[in-house]
Amino acid sequence: MGLPEIEIWRGEIAELEVDAIVVPANESLFMTNPVAAAVKRLAGDEVERAAVTQGPVAPGTAVVTGGGRLAAPYVIHAVAVGHDLKADPERLRSAIRGTLQAVEHLSLRRIALAPLGTERGVFPPSEAATLLLDEILTHAERRTGSPESMVIAVSRHEELTAFVAALDAVRSRTIPTPPVEGR
Numbered sequence: 001m002g003l004p005e006i007e008i009w010r011g012e013i014a015e016l017e018v019d020a021i022v023v024p025a026n027e028s029l030f031m032t033n034p035v036a037a038a039v040k041r042l043a044g045d046e047v048e049r050a051a052v053t054q055g056p057v058a059p060g061t062a063v064v065t066g067g068g069r070l071a072a073p074y075v076i077h078a079v080a081v082g083h084d085l086k087a088d089p090e091r092l093r094s095a096i097r098g099t100l101q102a103v104e105h106l107s108l109r110r111i112a113l114a115p116l117g118t119e120r121g122v123f124p125p126s127e128a129a130t131l132l133l134d135e136i137l138t139h140a141e142r143r144t145g146s147p148e149s150m151v152i153a154v155s156r157h158e159e160l161t162a163f164v165a166a167l168d169a170v171r172s173r174t175i176p177t178p179p180v181e182g183r
Helices: 034-043 045-052 089-105 124-143 155-174
Strands: 005-010 020-024 061-066 074-079 110-115 149-154
Touching: 005 155, 020 034, 020 089, 020 124, 034 045, 034 074, 034 155, 061 089, 074 089, 089 124, 124 155, 149 155
Parallel strands: 005 149, 020 074, 020 110, 110 149
Antiparallel strands: 061 074
């Protein structure tokens, strides 16, 4: 199994018509992060209320709620950074794994993810992108195919640059090299 179809897109994640939107969350699950707050404005307060009733949770976890008024029926709240604002790659990886397990459990085909781990500058976009895409590749190599496609929705130019570069690097590792004739 190879890498799912992945697109890096600069724009508002809440507007995408996908099966689930993945937003960065804090341990209390209040939607205060700028990306999560924008999603809450379009989805409605009920999405935050549904998340908060499942918290607090430890960093490195993911929680699923309904999508409220969004086109996406689900919102996945990924807690990649704790209140301590520690750049812990294992927490970030764990939150990504939890997110992908939820996606697989719900049999979702198309998801949109905001950059995880970059909240309040904890991880630089390049490191967050590499960790995210490595986990997606690892998951794809072990699983059945859910999800089929992903949109990584970025809002800043430096995120766009970092995620495009990381995706190019992952693709170059996963594309088989054709055999050289005459050897």
